[in-house]
Amino acid sequence: MTDSTPRATNLTPAELDDLRERARREAGPFVNPAIAATTRAHNPEWARAVLGGPRSGAWWELYLIHLALQAEPSPPPPPLETAARAARERQEAAARRAAAEERAREEAAWRELVDVLLQAGVRVEVRHNYTSHRHYELYTQGADHVYLLDPLHVGRLHRDAGVALCHTPSNAHNLQVLEPIGDGRLPSCRTCLRHLRSVARRLSA
Numbered sequence: 260m261t262d263s264t265p266r267a268t269n270l271t272p273a274e275l276d277d278l279r280e281r282a283r284r285e286a287g288p289f290v291n292p293a294i295a296a297t298t299r300a301h302n303p304e305w306a307r308a309v310l311g312g313p314r315s316g317a318w319w320e321l322y323l324i325h326l327a328l329q330a331e332p333s334p335p336p337p338p339l340e341t342a343a344r345a346a347r348e349r350q351e352a353a354a355r356r357a358a359a360e361e362r363a364r365e366e367a368a369w370r371e372l373v374d375v376l377l378q379a380g381v382r383v384e385v386r387h388n389y390t391s392h393r394h395y396e397l398y399t400q401g402a403d404h405v406y407l408l409d410p411l412h413v414g415r416l417h418r419d420a421g422v423a424l425c426h427t428p429s430n431a432h433n434l435q436v437l438e439p440i441g442d443g444r445l446p447s448c449r450t451c452l453r454h455l456r457s458v459a460r461r462l463s464a
């Protein structure tokens with residue numbers, strides 16, 4: 260520990276030495292059950308600072324804690340635990356910021372793709388699929404799809420209005436129920452997104 264490291268106790272080294280000496284002198288050979296039953300260190304870091312090292316379990320140490328509790332009823336916050344908590348909170352805040360930035364990037368990318376299609380007269384929205392037929396391997400169950408409100412004919416891709424971009428005759432019955440969600444969710448269906456990107460690329464070329 261360096262001098263700038265916060266201490267777990269505000270008792271000075273001299274005060275601690277006095278307390279330790281007093282504890283050794285006063286404790287006696289027999290455990291006082293009343294003190295043993297009620298003495299609880301403020302926290303492990305404080306106890307370690309008071310004892311000057313790890314606990315051996317000797318009675319005089321517990322008596323020393325008892326004396327130190329009286330000498331210091333409200334110690335400073337345990338520095339290691341406090342620093343660890345602060346580091347954890349900083350990490351969590353950074354993770355939240357990163358997630359929000361990622362979300363903003365994904366939203367911007369989505370809006371850009373939607374705008375390209377809109378300029379070509381094709382409106383799309385995100386719809387959730389509640390139909391479930393698990394035996395279809397290529398079908399993403401419960402995904403959020405890109406749903407066409409207008410027919411789309413770009414390159415070799417031809418879709419009627421009222422279907423998802425990933426719609427094919429073979430997976431049609433998996434996509435019977437596509438419900439509007441309107442909660443700002445972004446599409447999660449990879450096939451839809453792949454089609455959307457390639458359509459947007461062709462349209463803006």
Ligand SMILES: [Zn+2]
Nearest residue numbers: 404425448451
């Ligand atoms: Zn899809």
